[in-house]
Amino acid sequence: MQGRALMDRASSFKGRTVVFALLSFVVGGSLGITLASYRHRSPSILTPKYGYPFKIVPTEDLRAEIRFYEERTRERPSAADLLLLAELYVNEAKKNEDPALFQQAKDTLGRVLILAPGANLRAWALRAEILETEHRFREAIAIGDQMLEKSVGSTDAWKTKVSCHLALGEIDAADAAAERLVALAPNLTAHTLRALVMVARGRDREAIFDFNRALELELGGSLPASTWSRALYARYLIDQGRWRDADRLLEVAERLTPSHPLVLRLKGDLAFRQRQYRLAVGRYQQGFDTTKDPVFMVQYAIALQASGDRSASRDIFLRAEALIRAEQEKKPFAHPLELASLLLERADPADLLEALTILRRESAVRQDMETLYLLSKSLVLSKQYGQAKLIIDRWLATGIRQARAYELAATVEEAMANPLRAQFFAQEAARLSRCSR
Numbered sequence: 001m002q003g004r005a006l007m008d009r010a011s012s013f014k015g016r017t018v019v020f021a022l023l024s025f026v027v028g029g030s031l032g033i034t035l036a037s038y039r040h041r042s043p044s045i046l047t048p049k050y051g052y053p054f055k056i057v058p059t060e061d062l063r064a065e066i067r068f069y070e071e072r073t074r075e076r077p078s079a080a081d082l083l084l085l086a087e088l089y090v091n092e093a094k095k096n097e098d099p100a101l102f103q104q105a106k107d108t109l110g111r112v113l114i115l116a117p118g119a120n121l122r123a124w125a126l127r128a129e130i131l132e133t134e135h136r137f138r139e140a141i142a143i144g145d146q147m148l149e150k151s152v153g154s155t156d157a158w159k160t161k162v163s164c165h166l167a168l169g170e171i172d173a174a175d176a177a178a179e180r181l182v183a184l185a186p187n188l189t190a191h192t193l194r195a196l197v198m199v200a201r202g203r204d205r206e207a208i209f210d211f212n213r214a215l216e217l218e219l220g221g222s223l224p225a226s227t228w229s230r231a232l233y234a235r236y237l238i239d240q241g242r243w244r245d246a247d248r249l250l251e252v253a254e255r256l257t258p259s260h261p262l263v264l265r266l267k268g269d270l271a272f273r274q275r276q277y278r279l280a281v282g283r284y285q286q287g288f289d290t291t292k293d294p295v296f297m298v299q300y301a302i303a304l305q306a307s308g309d310r311s312a313s314r315d316i317f318l319r320a321e322a323l324i325r326a327e328q329e330k331k332p333f334a335h336p337l338e339l340a341s342l343l344l345e346r347a348d349p350a351d352l353l354e355a356l357t358i359l360r361r362e363s364a365v366r367q368d369m370e371t372l373y374l375l376s377k378s379l380v381l382s383k384q385y386g387q388a389k390l391i392i393d394r395w396l397a398t399g400i401r402q403a404r405a406y407e408l409a410a411t412v413e414e415a416m417a418n419p420l421r422a423q424f425f426a427q428e429a430a431r432l433s434r435c436s437r
Contacts (some may be wrong), residue, residue, distance in 0.1 A: 001017025048237065048245045049212050050252050055224055062092045079116035082108055086126055095224060097261045097293060099133070099331055106130050121147050125156035135333050137164040155185045162193045168369025171200050171398055179400060188218045191431030192229040199236055200369065227257040234266055239402050240271055241433055246270055259290045268299055277307035283287060283321060294323035298342045305345065317346050336362050340374055345379065352382055376408050385415045403432040 093101035195210035
């Protein structure tokens with residue numbers, strides 16, 4: 001139900017079903033308050049939390065551990081050691097967004113299955129993670145279902161189902177999986193994933209509640225997870241226009257894991273959204289210098305263009321395009337949205353058809369917010385307003401509340417000679433953009 005109460009969320013941590021009265025809910029026995037007054041009297045529940053309450057102990061060098069197990073499995077290969085090596089590859093690949101390490105993990109899991117055909121659930125979970133990075137979401141979900149046949153309490157399986165159903169735009173299925181996951185393991189990961197579902201539904205208060213609950217439940221020593229949760233929370237707050245809160249979260253995330261690719265990207269995005277284009281250029285350039293990921297170069301070019309330096313931006317666009325196409329020759333699934341974004345932002349009419357082709361292909365395998373936004377934008381630029389309207393209406397029907405969605409809707413309604421609806425959507429976009437910053 002769209003208006004699900006925040007206290008329902010709080011009670012689910014105990015794994016119990018709570019029935020709300022229409023007018024009030026009794027808390028702690030004698031204290032009776034209405035849901036509305038609960039929300040107003042408990043502002044801390046909806047106030048972003050930033051700090052990391054533990055001593056920051058640098059994460060062990062996974063590369064050194066990887067080298068150790070590579071040598072060990074070269075001399076005396078065993079299924080257990082190979083499985084551990086595959087997990088190390090996946091963790092390092094996620095940390096650095098390195099597709100080559102995902103491939104090494106995939107090859108290593110193949111060796112595990114040869115030595116132990118009846119591999120355990122962790123091997124299946126790693127396989128599902130790799131499939132997700134390749135955008136093979138249906139196959140990952142199928143593995144998750146197989147895992148649940150073996151163990152209905154497999155949190156890895158439920159995590160896979162939440163993230164993959166979200167990527168496919170199957171919000172109801174993602175919501176159901178998130179509820180099961182939180183009931184089984186009410187921890188940082190579970191609440192962060194449920195927060196993402198609430199974001200997709202446009203249920204902002206519940207999203208903030210779950211993001212905050214995630215950070216309340218974090219454990220010391222798990223820096224990658226703590227960084228990941230804060231980065232996703234910051235990304236949401238950037239979209240909501242709450243820039244000061246997002247900046248504080250990113251500051252903590254950067255202290256926890258310096259040079260984390262997602263944190264570097266979001267710091268650039270934040271500066272861009274604040275129209276501090278030169279600062280954004282510097283941050284994106286730093287991101288590329290640190291990671292060599294062409295995604296940063298695309299954003300670098302976009303920021304240069306926004307700053308007015310079109311000559312330099314054209315050169316960077318060309319370099320970024322060359323890097324992405326080179327990667328796609330090795331891995332066809334690499335950076336499709338980034339290439340499409342580059343083609344749209346470069347504003348060359350010759351690029352528009354290719355961008356639209358890429359986005360139609362991508363939307364056939366995933367229906368996440370970014371894919372739908374770029375597809376809608378490409379249709380608007382192609383003056384295919386009717387098709388754009390269908391996608392935007394479906395996107396807004398989920399409850400999602402982003403200024404850019406309403407801006408596109410206003411453009412479409414204006415082009416279709418619906419001035420009153422265009423005015424309404426433009427006002428909604430402006431209102432969302434005026435959120436507390």
